[in-house]
Amino acid sequence: MTGFVDLYTEGDTVLHRMDPRVKIFAVLMLTLLILMISSLVHLLILLAFIALLVALGRAPFSKVSLALRFVLRVMIMIVILWPIFDPSGTPVLATLGPVRITEPGVMRGITNAVRICCLATVWYVLMFTTPQRDLVRALVKLGVRFDFGLTLSIALRFLPTFSATVESIKDAQRARGMEFDKGSPLRRSRNYISVLIPTIISALRTADTLSLALQSRAYGARRHRTYLRELKMRASDGVALAVVVAAFVMPAVAKFFLKVPV
Amino acid sequence: MIPAADSRAADDKIISIHDLKFIYPGGVQALSGVSLDIRRGEYVAIVGGNGSGKTTLAKNIMGLLRPTSGTVLVNGTAVAGQRIASIAHIVGYAFQNPDHQLFCSTVWEEVRFGPQNLGYPADDMDARVEHALRSMDLMSVKARPPFSLTLSERRRVSIASVIAMDPEVLIFDEPTTGLDMRESEALMASIARLNSEGKTVILITHDMKLVAKHAKRVVVMSEGKVILDSDPAGVFSDLEVLLASKLMPPPVVRLAYRLSTRGVPRDVLSPEELVLRIMMARGDFR
Numbered sequence: 001m002t003g004f005v006d007l008y009t010e011g012d013t014v015l016h017r018m019d020p021r022v023k024i025f026a027v028l029m030l031t032l033l034i035l036m037i038s039s040l041v042h043l044l045i046l047l048a049f050i051a052l053l054v055a056l057g058r059a060p061f062s063k064v065s066l067a068l069r070f071v072l073r074v075m076i077m078i079v080i081l082w083p084i085f086d087p088s089g090t091p092v093l094a095t096l097g098p099v100r101i102t103e104p105g106v107m108r109g110i111t112n113a114v115r116i117c118c119l120a121t122v123w124y125v126l127m128f129t130t131p132q133r134d135l136v137r138a139l140v141k142l143g144v145r146f147d148f149g150l151t152l153s154i155a156l157r158f159l160p161t162f163s164a165t166v167e168s169i170k171d172a173q174r175a176r177g178m179e180f181d182k183g184s185p186l187r188r189s190r191n192y193i194s195v196l197i198p199t200i201i202s203a204l205r206t207a208d209t210l211s212l213a214l215q216s217r218a219y220g221a222r223r224h225r226t227y228l229r230e231l232k233m234r235a236s237d238g239v240a241l242a243v244v245v246a247a248f249v250m251p252a253v254a255k256f257f258l259k260v261p262v
Numbered sequence: 263m264i265p266a267a268d269s270r271a272a273d274d275k276i277i278s279i280h281d282l283k284f285i286y287p288g289g290v291q292a293l294s295g296v297s298l299d300i301r302r303g304e305y306v307a308i309v310g311g312n313g314s315g316k317t318t319l320a321k322n323i324m325g326l327l328r329p330t331s332g333t334v335l336v337n338g339t340a341v342a343g344q345r346i347a348s349i350a351h352i353v354g355y356a357f358q359n360p361d362h363q364l365f366c367s368t369v370w371e372e373v374r375f376g377p378q379n380l381g382y383p384a385d386d387m388d389a390r391v392e393h394a395l396r397s398m399d400l401m402s403v404k405a406r407p408p409f410s411l412t413l414s415e416r417r418r419v420s421i422a423s424v425i426a427m428d429p430e431v432l433i434f435d436e437p438t439t440g441l442d443m444r445e446s447e448a449l450m451a452s453i454a455r456l457n458s459e460g461k462t463v464i465l466i467t468h469d470m471k472l473v474a475k476h477a478k479r480v481v482v483m484s485e486g487k488v489i490l491d492s493d494p495a496g497v498f499s500d501l502e503v504l505l506a507s508k509l510m511p512p513p514v515v516r517l518a519y520r521l522s523t524r525g526v527p528r529d530v531l532s533p534e535e536l537v538l539r540i541m542m543a544r545g546d547f548r
Contacts, residue, residue, distance in 0.1 A: 165362070171326045172363035175355040176423060177347045177379030194375070197365035201409060205361070 006160070007063055007127040015057040015129040019237045020138035026244040027126045033248050034118045036255065040111045042262055043118060050121045059128040071120045075113040082109030132156045141231055154210070162203065169198045275335075276302045276352075276431055276462050277323060282332035284318055284486075292318040294486040295332070300464065302430070305457045307465045307473045307494075310483035311508030316466045317358075319483070320433050323464075325349040337430070351380060354429035358436045360420035364408040369400060369419050372408050376427040394426035398452060414445040418452075431462040438469060450476055470512040474498070474531045482507050495529035 015023070030050075037043055054064060082105065089104030126135075133153060140149040170180070173194045180191050254260040277300040284293040292315045300306055308316050321327040322334055325346045334341040337352050357363060366372040373391045382390065395401050398418040403411060408419050417437065424432065434453060438446035454476055457463045465477060473480055473494055480497040482490040484507035490497055497504070498511045501519070510516075518530040518539070525543040530536045541547065 168357070168359070169362045171321070172355075172357045174326060174346045175324055175350060175357070176363065176376040177350045177427065178375075179345065179347050179379070194363075194365050198362055202361060 006132075007067065007124065008131050009058075009060055009063060009128060011058050011129065013056060013058050013129065014236070015053065015125070017236075018129075018240060019231055019233050020130050020134040021142060021231060022233070022237045022241055023126055023130055024135070024138055024142075026240060027122055029244045029248045030122045031119060033251065034115055034122065036252065037115075037262055038111070039262055040107065040114060042251075043111060043114045047114060047118050047121070050118060050125065053125045054121065054128070057125055057129040059124075063128065064124075067120070067124045071117055074120075075117055078113040078116060079109045082106075082112060137227075137229070137231060146225055158206070161206075162199070165202050166195060166199055169195050169202075172198075274301045275299045276337055278333075278335040278338075279319075279323075280333045280335075282319070282322060282334060283330045284315075284322060284327060285330045286318075292486055293322070296483075296486070296488055298481060298488060298491070300431075300462060302462055303457070303460055305454075305463045305465070305476065305478045306481060307467060307477035307479070308481045308483060309466075309468055309470070309473060309497075309507075309509060311468065314483040314507060315486040316483055317435060318486075320355065320435060320464065320466055323431075323433065324353055324355045326355075347380065350376070350427060350429065352429055353431045353433065354424035354427055355433045356417075356421045356424050356435065356437060358439060360413075360416040361409075363420055363423070364416060367407055368405050369395070369408055369411070369422075370404045372419055373423045373426045376423050380427055382427075390426050390428065394422040397425055397456065398422040399448070414441050414449070417441070418449065421449075421452075425456070429461075431464065432456060433464045433466070435466045436468075437465070438467070438472065446472075468509060470498075470510060470515075474512045474515065482509070484508075494531055498531070499528050 030046075034043070034046065037046065083101045084099055086105045086108055087100040087102055089102045092100055092102050093106065094101045136149045136153040136156075139152070140146050174180075178191060178194055180195075181188065183191070251262045255262045277298070279296055279298045282293055282296040283291070285291045296315070296319060298319075308319065310316050318327060322329055323336065323341070325341045325344060328342060336344075336349060341349060364372055366375060370391060373394050374387065377387060377390055392401070395404055398421055400415065400418055400422055403415060408416060411419065421434070421437070432453075437449055437453070441449065450472060453463060453465070465472070467473065477494055480490070480492060480494050481488055482497060482503060489507060490500060490503050492500075498515045501511065504511055511519075514530060514533050514536050515528075518526055518528055518536055521540070521543075522528050526536070526539050530539055
């Protein structure tokens with residue numbers, strides 16, 4: 001019951017209707033853009049744009065906050081640790097024994113924290129608005145072998161199932177007096193053998209049953225597959241593609257050809 | 263003398279649940295105000311349709327789930343503040359799926375695992391394990407790997423591993439699922455023997471035939487509430503409540519119902535009893 005949450009939420013927004021291939025491409029472009037930009041102000045503008053995308057995808061607040069809580073933890077770590085390990089530049093703000101904190105170091109820490117936030121959020125937008133089956137379908141259409149696509153979607157499909165199995169196994173062992181958090185670190189990791197083995201065996205049994213079920217429904221009987229749902233690019237997808245390409249190309253040209261700092 | 267007797271009567275309650283509510287993290291309310299006392303040595307069946315809250319209730323008794331509100335007392339102490347391992351001294355829980363707990367390389371080691379965790383002395387460990395194996399008729403497979411056994415044997419191993427911890431209360435969650443009739447009758451006979459030896463038995467099931475045959479008290483659950491708490495005959499005579507909780511009385515009870523217009527009483531629990539009642543109704547003993 002606990003642990004695993006599917007980030008996708010059913011909806012009918014512009015982002016939900018977009019061709020998943022375009023979405024994957026757009027996210028990759030935006031990722032490159034985020035990695036290319038080094039100005040904090042520009043990154044913040046980009047973050048505002050991505051926040052707009054989250055709003056456009058109408059992701060429910062509970063899932064957004066769940067996702068952001070994780071990102072926030074990483075961001076705080078970066079802001080604290082970056083200046084300590086990157087003491088280059090002047091002026092020096094503080095000296096604590098061998099540790100030197102400089103203003104550029106602090107700025108770079110903040111910039112990279114915002115960058116991580118941008119990166120995570122842009123991928124979250126994809127997860128919020130695209131069902132797993134559509135992601136797999138897009139990968140297959142882009143040339144990934146169907147077998148791999150199916151394997152991937154089965155793996156994703158069984159994540160929550162296994163998460164529930166692991167919880168149930170842990171309960172069963174707790175009821176037999178097992179205390180997972182007791183003892184030395186070595187002892188503690190050995191405690192988990194009592195969870196690991198039933199989990200592996202349960203996974204193997206499931207895989208066995210699943211392969212029989214696939215075969216009994218004539219999986220792999222024909223080499224050329226037809227699809228119930230074909231992906232089709234629409235005019236709006238073309239527009240989205242153009243916007244994303246422009247958003248990437250313009251700053252790239254500015255940075256690498258015109259030598260304008262972005 | 264009288265106060266002593268009184269305190270014994272109070273001690274008699276091995277499990278005492280008061281206004282227990284439980285809401286899962288996802289927001290599903292599984293228990294909405296359950297109050298229930300179980301006395302030492304009782305054989306109680308908890309019945310109800312899927313999703314009625316049976317297993318959630320059992321997990322609250324074991325301390326695997328903690329009440330959203332209300333109290334669960336085991337042997338007079340609140341479960342809330344206790345570690346599961348210390349509750350395990352008093353309550354044993356045999357899970358529905360034995361494969362969710364078996365991991366050792368022999369049956370013997372598997373059964374040893376629980377008492378070892380609870381820190382029972384090493385010198386009587388072997389006797390303890392042997393007793394548990396004998397009570398589940400498993401001595402012949404004690405050296406085999408648990409995973410090579412049949413489902414019926416694996417289930418008995420999982421029960422033996424609970425018995426070896428020697429808890430006063432045994433909770434069985436759907437123990438006969440997937441067993442054939444002979445296996446399930448043998449298992450139920452072993453459970454009945456444990457009860458006659460003094461163990462308190464809580465049987466979670468929706469098999470009404472088992473309930474009619476074995477339970478002395480039936481707690482019917484529906485939508486997170488106890489809707490009926492009576493002896494089997496009393497429960498089966500309340501057809502409306504049973505149907506409301508998605509349950510069907512066993513065939514022999516249903517037959518008695520159909521014959522009630524011909525003068526056969528409704529509170530029949532076994533085929534033998536039904537035959538006797540029909541003969542009485544026909545006047546065979548006059």
